[in-house]
Amino acid sequence: MTDSFPRQYARTQRFTLGEPRNLVVSPDGDRIVFLRSSAGDDPANSLWVHDVPTGEEREVADPHHLLATGDAGAVTDEERARRERTRDGSTGITSYATDSACQVAAFALNGELFAAGLLSGQARKIPIHGPVFDPRPDPTASRLAYVCGPELRIGELDGSSRVLAGNEPEGVSWGSADFIAAEEMHRFRGFWWSPDGQSIAACRVDDRPVNEWTIADPGDPARPARTVRYPAAGSPNPIVTLHVLGLDGSRLAVDWDRDFFPYLATVDWTDEGLLMSVQSRDQRGSMAMKVDLSTGEAIALTSDYDDAWIENVPGVPRLLPGGALLTASDRDGVRRLFVDDVAVTPTDLQVRSVLTVADPDDDEVPEIVFVANDPATPTQLHVWSTTATSTIDNREGDSDGEPELGRLTEAPGLHSVAIGGSTIVARSIRLDAPGVSTTILVDGLFDGPTITSHAETPLITPNVTLITTGERNLATAVLFPTGWDPDDDRQLPVLLDPYGGPHAQRVTASHNAYLSSQWFADQGFAVVIADGRGTPGRGAEWERAVRNDFAGPTLDDQIDALHGAADEFATLDLDRVAIRGWSFGGYLAALAVLKRPDVFHTAIAGAPVTDWALYDTHYTERYLGDPTTDEGAAVYEANSLIPLAPDLTRPLLLIHGLADDNVVAAHTLKLSSALLAAGRPHEVLPLVGVSHMTPQEVVAENLLLHQLDFLSRTLGLDLEASS
Numbered sequence: 252m253t254d255s256f257p258r259q260y261a262r263t264q265r266f267t268l269g270e271p272r273n274l275v276v277s278p279d280g281d282r283i284v285f286l287r288s289s290a291g292d293d294p295a296n297s298l299w300v301h302d303v304p305t306g307e308e309r310e311v312a313d314p315h316h317l318l319a320t321g322d323a324g325a326v327t328d329e330e331r332a333r334r335e336r337t338r339d340g341s342t343g344i345t346s347y348a349t350d351s352a353c354q355v356a357a358f359a360l361n362g363e364l365f366a367a368g369l370l371s372g373q374a375r376k377i378p379i380h381g382p383v384f385d386p387r388p389d390p391t392a393s394r395l396a397y398v399c400g401p402e403l404r405i406g407e408l409d410g411s412s413r414v415l416a417g418n419e420p421e422g423v424s425w426g427s428a429d430f431i432a433a434e435e436m437h438r439f440r441g442f443w444w445s446p447d448g449q450s451i452a453a454c455r456v457d458d459r460p461v462n463e464w465t466i467a468d469p470g471d472p473a474r475p476a477r478t479v480r481y482p483a484a485g486s487p488n489p490i491v492t493l494h495v496l497g498l499d500g501s502r503l504a505v506d507w508d509r510d511f512f513p514y515l516a517t518v519d520w521t522d523e524g525l526l527m528s529v530q531s532r533d534q535r536g537s538m539a540m541k542v543d544l545s546t547g548e549a550i551a552l553t554s555d556y557d558d559a560w561i562e563n564v565p566g567v568p569r570l571l572p573g574g575a576l577l578t579a580s581d582r583d584g585v586r587r588l589f590v591d592d593v594a595v596t597p598t599d600l601q602v603r604s605v606l607t608v609a610d611p612d613d614d615e616v617p618e619i620v621f622v623a624n625d626p627a628t629p630t631q632l633h634v635w636s637t638t639a640t641s642t643i644d645n646r647e648g649d650s651d652g653e654p655e656l657g658r659l660t661e662a663p664g665l666h667s668v669a670i671g672g673s674t675i676v677a678r679s680i681r682l683d684a685p686g687v688s689t690t691i692l693v694d695g696l697f698d699g700p701t702i703t704s705h706a707e708t709p710l711i712t713p714n715v716t717l718i719t720t721g722e723r724n725l726a727t728a729v730l731f732p733t734g735w736d737p738d739d740d741r742q743l744p745v746l747l748d749p750y751g752g753p754h755a756q757r758v759t760a761s762h763n764a765y766l767s768s769q770w771f772a773d774q775g776f777a778v779v780i781a782d783g784r785g786t787p788g789r790g791a792e793w794e795r796a797v798r799n800d801f802a803g804p805t806l807d808d809q810i811d812a813l814h815g816a817a818d819e820f821a822t823l824d825l826d827r828v829a830i831r832g833w834s835f836g837g838y839l840a841a842l843a844v845l846k847r848p849d850v851f852h853t854a855i856a857g858a859p860v861t862d863w864a865l866y867d868t869h870y871t872e873r874y875l876g877d878p879t880t881d882e883g884a885a886v887y888e889a890n891s892l893i894p895l896a897p898d899l900t901r902p903l904l905l906i907h908g909l910a911d912d913n914v915v916a917a918h919t920l921k922l923s924s925a926l927l928a929a930g931r932p933h934e935v936l937p938l939v940g941v942s943h944m945t946p947q948e949v950v951a952e953n954l955l956l957h958q959l960d961f962l963s964r965t966l967g968l969d970l971e972a973s974s
Contacts, residue, residue, distance in 0.1 A: 256710045256770050261951035262292045264340050266763055269293065269705030271678075271689045273346065277353035280672025282369055283691070283702065284353060286344055291707030295343030298356060300369050303674050303691065306700055311367045312374035314343035314360050327362040329384040329398070329427070335912065336433040338944050346385075350392035351446075353671070357386040357395050364397065364406065378410045385426070385440060389448035396442060396451055398426040403442055403453055405498065415451065415496050422459040422480075429456045429489045431482060434913060435869035436516050436563055443520045450497045452505075452520055452542075460487040466912055470939035479912050484864055484871040484887070485878040491515045493527060495544060505542050507549035512538060514869065516563050523570035526552075530561060534873045537561040539568040539578060552576050553592060559795045560873045562586065566605025571617045575639055577605065581791040585626060588619065590639040595619065597656070600635070601626050601788055607670050620659070622667060629788030630717060630726055630760045634659040634668050634677070664760045676702070682717075682760040685709055711773060713765035717758065720781065720815025726758040727812045729820060730768050730778040737820075743777040744827035744966055747813060747843075747851075751783055751805045752835030753794065753874065758782045767955065774959055774970050777823050779816045783808025799875060801863070801890045806842055810850055827966050831855035831958060834914060834943070837906075841892055841922070844901040853965035855958050857906040858914045858943055861892040861922040865915065896925035902965035903933045906954070908941030934961070 260266070269291040275284045283301040288294060298312040326334070326342070339345055347358040349369070356367045362382030367374035379397075386397035386406070395406050402417030403426035416425040425441070432438040432454075441454040461480035468474045482488045493505040493515060505527070512529035516537070519526045525542040527549060536556050540549035553568075553576060555561055564579040564586065571577055571590065578589050579602055588596045588605070596602055600623040609618040616638045624632050636657040660666035664681040675692035689702040713730060720727045731743070748768045750757045757764065757780045768778045782788075784804040785797035796804045809830070817823040830851050832840040837859030844854040863871050864878050864887050875890060877883040888894065903926075907919035919935065926933050936957065938950060945951050963970040 254710065256766075257952045257955040259707065259710055260767060260770070260955070261948045263707050264294065266291070266686060266706050266709055266766070268341065269707065270687050271299075271702045271704060272296075274669040274676055274678070274689070275349060275353060276669045276671025276674050276676060277369075278351070278671050280674035282353060283669075283671075283674070283676055284347075284349065284356065284369060285689075285702065286347070288341065288343065288705065290705050293705075294341045296341055296345060298344050298347060298358065298367055298374070300372065301691075301702055308703070309372045311356070311369060311372050312344060312358070312365065317365055317374060317376060318360055318363075327359075327382045327384060329382070330359065330362075333385075333433070333439065335942055335944065336430075337439065340944060348385075348387040350388040351390035352392070355388050355392040357388050357397075359383045359386055359397070364395075366395075366408070377406070377408065379406045380404065380412045385442075387442070387444065389444050390446055391448045393448060396426070396444065398424075398441070401425065403451070403496070415498075416453060416455070416494070416502075419455075420459070423455065423457045425455055426453050427456060428454070429458065429491055430480065431488060431867060431869045432491070432515070435867060436514070437565065438515075438517060443518050445520055445525075446522050449499075450495055450501075452493060452495050452518055452525055454515065454518075455492045455494060457490040457492075461489050462486050464915065466910060466915065468940060469909060469937075481912070481915070482868045484866060484868055484875070485883075486868065488513060488532075488868055493518065493542075495525070495542070495547070503544070503547045505549055506547050507538075507540060512536070517568065519569050521570060523572065523574050526568060526570050528563075528568050530563070532868075532872070533877070534560040534869070539576060541570070553578060555580050557581060559798050562794075564602065564604060566607075566621070569605070569608065571608055571619075571639060572610055573617070577608070577619060577639075579605070584792060585790050588621060588637070590619075595637045595639060596621075596623065596635075599625060600656075601629075601790055603632060603787070606634070606668060609670065620668065620670060624788050626788065626790045626793075629756065629782065629786075630758055631663055632665045632667075632759075633661075634666050680759075680761045680763070682715070682762055685712075685762045709763070709766050711766060711769050713762060713769045714772065715765050715769070717760070718816070718819055720819070721808070721811035723784070723808065723811070725808055725812045725815065726756075726782045727816060728758045728765060728768075728778075728780040729816050730765060730772040730780075731820075731822075732773050732775060733769070737822075739822065741822065742824035742827075743775065743822050744829065744968060745813065745817075745823050745825065746771050746776040746778045746962065747809055747828070747830040747840075748778050748780050748836075749782075749809055749830070749832055749839055750834070750836040751781075751786065751809060751832070751839045752801070753785050753797065754787060755835070756782050756786055756788060770955065771959070775968065776829075776962075777816075777820065779813055779823075781809055781812030783812070797874060799886045801838070801874065802842055802846070805839055806846060809839065809843065810847065813850070825850075827852060827968075829853045829855075829962050829966060831857070831962075832859075833857035835860065838892065841903060841905070842895075844903055845892060845895040845898050848898075848901045851901060853902040853962060855904045855906065855961060856919075858908065858911060859892070859905065859918060859922070860914055861918040863887050863890055865918055865921075892922055893925050896922065896931060897929040899926060899929070899931040899933065902961075904936065904958070904961045905933065906936045906938065908938040908943060908945060910940050911943045913943040
């Protein structure tokens, strides 16, 4: 069968299969450990090691060979939930953990435990009490800890194991991340070994206060419905506490003001001590705290407050070698890094994450490696370094000079690195080439050996132009059909293809980011993608423009980008404008035809949030506040799509996976019910057994084709899918 782009796009899981991923560099710099599948359409990852001195690559663990059944796709319920939170549709070995020397790795397959020697290149099954989830060797590789249902267990290399914490009432678990931590705070784990391997800091999660929601499978009525604990906005969260558990049986509860700071955002245990950060329920306050291991008291090291919200920045807070505290905060209009509350990054960089802190030599200070962008160029991400002595002190308005920053990446694109010893490995994404390149630094230049990617080359190439539009200089991408002549005076229907909300960008210097949009362009559209207010990279004021108002700035900016693109390219036909989106983009697409039918003529809303009172606490309350107050209830009503149902005059297609436990199908069903009650025709496409990320190949392929058919019908176009 001849491959089409929709089929290839689905079969390769958006061209992510076959790429090296989950890179870890050993502290001595000799080994690069990573996951990779054997081909661009193979979802099953193996564990690999690249030997830096020799350049040799070795497959350490192949899931097909390790499993007696040979089925590398089977997963436990815990593992399925983890992959949903991380948006990971692959199979086989999808995560692993190593000891401190990076000589041993542990991972789970189908609930069974496996260990791999990264020096010997051998892997073996350890028959242990299971099912096994999130196994992690201790720093000395003497034993490991893992989660088994609600229990946290200690396993020995001979296969024996014991319960370290458990035996609780139903609804209480140890060692796992709760839904809010994983989905919204990106804390995917719930236990941390001490540096000496003699104790573990572990979360105890009591889900009993959280409301129970039911997710059924209408396509299989014989299958029992699934009950989940979902903390919707304004409702109770789980009770999360932290404990230090000694292997000798000792137990110490960590004490902090949980009433005011209920969210446990990060935990980090290094030679400098046990560090944790917490957030208030309204997320306007946060605190970094060091745990006194003799009393359990969490001692505040620094605090932060913002009138809108505090952003959790990956990689911080952390204690630097020597004990100084590294944090990030939105000050002076941008997100900056601070060492003991003194700025170490300038005001023309927006910090996005901290990657690593290099251990210093005896007489040197630690080097901090981080990802940032110029707020004027949010389409690119670069890797920078600074030190704790390169400071600007703006607390009193005085400056002792600009920080001596080092920039590790130069080529236009999106970059990140992994570092161990003197070895630096860069993962780079570019606009002019497909996929991800993984390159090892040699002699200070990123022109050394590469780690092979088996990802497929897309059948299409984006014909994209990046521009800025409107008075707010909106980052905007405009795509035309392949081979389109700019001098052609034919009018093209327009398709807006945004996400448009917090924490995600669509307009970046990334080739693969535009592939599905290019496919729509090749069917005869001019596709416009814009990142408006609320999206990351443009500074504090830009992100906070959506506070209490998802429906205003986000939609206004899409319209401004549309008109700006039309001013730039006369071929855009503003009498035939469609919009499609998923998740927040789905909300934005439905909002567009409900509020501005004068601009938008048809819309496709995939997995849309239609009533923000049905979405989770940490995300929704950050932006819209507490819905249980009179003021908060008014804000939620003003941002809901449900009251707008009688206003629909344009075609609207609602798509929703019925197994979605993030944006539950009730969102689409509630809007559809309101539209029906108002006598407003619309279409609903339910996806049986499909979650929020639609990983199923057949579904993903035909979903693109169905959307094209809908756009063709509702815009009165004569379109037929090609390539």
